[in-house]
Amino acid sequence: MSQLTKEDLIGIRRHLHEYPELAMHERATHDYLLKTIQSFNQQYIEIREIPKLPTALLVYVNGSNPKRTIGYRTDIDALPVSEKTGLPFSSKNPGVMHACGHDIHMTVALGVLNWFSEHQPADNMVFFFQPAEESENGGKVAYELGVFEGKWRPDEFYGLHDNPDLPAGAIGCRMGTLFAGTTEVNVDLIGKSGHAAYPQNANDMVVAAAEFIGQVQTIVSRSVNPIEGGVITFGKLDAGTIRNVIAGQARIEGTIRGLTQKMIEHIVDRLKMVANGVATSYGAEVKIHFNQGGYLPVENNDELTRRLIEFAKQDPETDFVETQPAMTGEDFGYLLSKIPGTMFWLGVDDDSQLHSATLNPKESSIPKGIKSITRFLEYRMNN
Template identity: 70%
Template sequence: MPALKEADLIQIRRHLHQIPELALQETQTHAYLKAVIAQFDQTNLTVRGIDSLPTALLVRVAGSDPKRTIGYRADIDALPVTEATGLAFASKHENVMHACGHDIHMTVALGVLSYFASHQPKDNLIFFFQPAEESENGGKLAYEAGAFEGQWRPDEFYGLHDTPDLPAGAIGCRMGTLFAGTTEVNVDLIGKSGHAAYPQNANDMVVVAAQFINQIQTIISRSIDPIQSGVITFGKLDAGTIRNVIAGKARIEGTVRGLTQTMIETIDERIKDVAAGIARSYNCKVDVELNQGGYLPVENDPKLTANLIQFMQHADKVNFIETEPAMTGEDFGYLLSKIHGTMFWLGVQDDSQLHAATFTPREEAIEPGIDAITSFLNYRMQQA
């Protein structure tokens, strides 16, 4: 079949929007993607999966005169969000929604793939439909499973993320870090419970938790260069059972964000230092668990990113906008730590933000996004 047309793309996007699935559970999505790809011209295509990651899908397009292999990644999972858009094609899966726009990501990738299936590229292309971006770091899992070895290893990797903050169809990018890296922080404080009237016989973890949180907040203001960027947020605190019993245990859960891996590691070490000091000061036990997984900062390769930006700035019909770094996380950062590449934004213009139950990306962004990416890839293939 020829490259997908706008009506086809919208139909695909709306179908995908109705079948959102959580990380590592994307069975319907995987089956639908395979069915769509099976309709393309198969002459130069090779499709394969990953045994240890059964919802992942890889498609190789053989080039006519390859000098390199170019990778393109699209994430396929959804979020545990109850949709409130009121759309006729809203999610059919209870309490699950494509609230981050991965249905747009997949549709754009299918559009690009359909073009190169019917217009053989000069270089080899690898399309990676990745499960588990929102959690479980599917990019890291795929890499560690050996998905990108031999003829399946890209020399360079590209991917997009949609954003409601740019006009529909606009391309956004920047040199350096596009997305922050993240670390999950879990802190268990263990003291001694007791009667509210006899605090001297207990070790109150509510008080200790309060002190811990206050001291942690000084890390950003007093341990980090103010020209740099970092965030520590504790979003959950559990302690106690009733008002007149001193809590002997407390648990705090939060997240660290940093624009470089060095920044994240610095913050992580300072959290450990504060925990050790709190434990000694209050004669209690403080256990800190830090889990970054595959959510490294998305640090764009300087040479490849400059090339992409230069193309987008001068390309006909591309509305290019230079963007600021975002403190949101993205596991494409792990792949970029292993393979040089670039991530960029596709504007989808909406009043609601990513992850909101009302997030409604504009579908008129899909075709311009596909056109910009296919044009760039063709341009890249002509370069030495």
């Protein structure tokens, strides 16, 4: 296959959109990606599979005069969302949809890889087609498996995320944190159940849970610097079985968001203090469990990000937008905590938001994104 045309790219994107798969189950996606990559010019590239992470793919591109190895990552999984776009190429897998635009991400990555398979890069390159971004932190899993060792370890890593709020094909970025880190929090409160008419003989965990939730609201409002920001959201509360029985147990589930790892750790410490206080006040046992996994803040490297922004601002082919940080999570943050790099937005101009059942990114963003990214990477290799 020679250079992919716009029609080729749209065909690839629509096929990927029709057959979305959930985290760690992207088997058909893997096979389609592999088949597509095998159709490219193989003169400069080497394909690698990972038996312990079987839906992942890595592709090495040999540079003509390498000074470094540049990494490019795309995520490949979908979400458990039932599509409501009404598109002729809507998901054929019930209850699963590329509602976060990873079909766009993959298509752009294939376009960039295809370009460098036809136009040998100066530097070596590693393309990482990563499973399980939406859950199960595939980037962290790959790193801990030792995937990025030897020649497969990039000196710097790049990746994008589509953004419905930006014009189609625009590149958005900022210095510092692009995406927040996320930590799941589960709280179990254990007291003593009893008859509703005899509260003195029980220990009511509905009341204790209400007190805990109320006190937690003061963490962000009174313990976090307002210009730094943080979020605590409890989205689920389970307690009790029937109206006339005092609940002896309650479970609260939520999420913490912070723009730096330091902020997340600060919020975690304050949550523990509140939990200990409620336990003492109510004579209850309070168990609190945190799980961050690989969802660290996406903290862009200063030097590499400054170079990307400088290029995008002066490049006549790139529409650049300086963006604000977002409280959404992305497991590319884990890889950026190990390898310097930059994540940026690709505008896809849609009224629906990410994770929406009606998300319908503009396909005109694909060739524009490929052109901007390849031009930047070639600029990087020459500077």
